[in-house]
Amino acid sequence: MRFLQVPIRHTTLAVALAAAAVLAGCGRQGVDQAHAAGAPPAPEVLVAQVAASSTQVWDAFNGRIEAVQAVQLRPRVSGYIERVAFSEGQEVGKGQLLFVIDQRPYRAALASAQAQLERARAAAGLARSQDERARSLMAGQAISREEAEARAAELAQAVAQVRAAEAELAAAQLNLDFTEVRAPVAGRVGRALLTMGNMAQADQSLLTSLVSQDPVYVYFDVDEHSYLRYQKLSRESRKGHDARPVRVGLAGEDGFVHEGVLDFTDNQLNADTGSMRLRARLANPERRLTPGLFARVQLQGGGNAQELLLIDDKAVLTDQSRQYAYVVESVEGQGHVAQRRELQLGRLVDGQRVVEQGLSAGDQLVVGGLQRIYYPGMPVSPKAVEPAKKAPAKTPVEPQPQAAAQ
Template identity: 55%
Template structure:
């Protein structure tokens, strides 16, 4: 056995020295790992160049769809409904038969009027014969002048009776025709308010309604500023095709897929609301519009102007401010405060804060924690945010 010649005090000093060295090595290793973990690679973000395109300003409004022609169908003669001649809710053409009112009383009245006309014509023929005979007699002084004038008046009275009888026949024939109630306009017929066997009162009982289908009207309200601006556009001749263009969307639609024009502006502004009523006309070949539907309306604003457009996902809110991150020198994220405008064709208009050529971070904005942070940009399209094929982009 080899004996150690170190004293206990020396052993304690040596142990303390070794422990200190071990602690120092451990601390150095932890510090190295901490430094390694504090320097992660730059985050990958999608970057798109801002778009500079002409945009058309639109003014938003809400309105209601209305039929161009809407008729409440009421009978012109009284009688019991004999037949409902259409299917409720179907489209009908102008002149189609909808209701039949019992025609028998009116057919009898026509026959009676025709009989009265025949008697009046017979009386008129007799009066004419008497007048002719009286004329020859008076020339021969066989009758007095008073008798001749009486027969002349009798002929005139008989002629008037014929004309009255003819008018009665026309009235009876017209009443008979009114027993067939026909569609006054083409459109969609509503529910039959009176069915077979019910009494229809002339000019009061509602039979059904008929509303036209194509085109349709959309009524909406616009404010004074918009009204004055469009009046100025009309005077300057800068409206589309000489008319105010509109775009319309329904409650279940995205955007404004239907186009039309304003064909009417009211003749005064409502002083209580500061708005003026307007009407747009739109084609409706596929029957998408139904009278009474709510409609979102955009009215054409000023003439097209150049604008900066970005994807709305790139916009960040900081209390009352809006900003975006652009990629600057050395692939670092730089903050740019902006003044955003309205959405146009799915992109946000930037009124100020950006210029043509700026590259905005669109995808992965949440990965940027502070301005000046390095990023790894990847080119994407501003519309849709999809990666750009470099081979295609450089053609």
């Protein structure tokens, strides 16, 4: 029996062609199924309408609370401390007794001065009588002119001695008064640095410190650009910038709950730091503003409220040195697409970013789902949300050079 022999290479080729036909049929079937199912849905993003709002601009700085009056109490006379008449850390009134220095030496000095004054007055009385007698005798030529002039000189010397004794008595009384150290101003007193039995040296020994409580100052530094902007606004409004409102918040407080006014501007710029020292005055009836505390300060940046475009700072993206955001636009034949907008931004105002260029009122700004946008012009499905409400800023909101660029 004879068999038909087929070459092996022809058999392999036939198998390969059959497999390719099968795969091609499967590929066409997958494509047809994909077309039947349709394209994947556009990703959902959250959008908020950009709107202009009337906003009062505040610039933020860092400062320190300081007392209006701060006194270091030192004795005016020397002596041993006899009594400490206050409780450490308490508030004291003006003129309240704080320390008593041993008064016995000064009482003795006062008594001696009083005796000297009485002696001088007695001598002056005698000299006055002798002068009057000499004048009457001189009229009758009973004594010489030389003797009458000598008695007049003695009277003048006696009167001078009386005045000197009166001055010594006043000094002795003053020294006795100085043995009672009293508060020169009302405020809170510190700890007693010298206690009973210790020697106090006049004008040298530090007894305690005293700081006033109400009102208080807050000192802060503004950059050169901000200072020049304030000057320009003052010239335009024809009013001094020393009356600008100031708001202050402490480290543990929400927002800026303390209000005051600017009352001092330094007379020259600090060339080392490029800043100007300013001061505001605040009422402190509740004693919450303790001298030395760190303060967050807001200074009103303009006279009247301004119409500003404010957006959520989270909607701003950064591409190297450029800042941009996505807005949703309707394109005919494509539906809603995300378009990129280059932005020029300003300062933060009450937790929101000021947009100077790049957006207009009415734009649909993407505020959520930004990670789903892979390229400009990508189809998206917008879902409207309410715009973010302005919240009081809790920290200094802008580096000063950037804030000064406005």
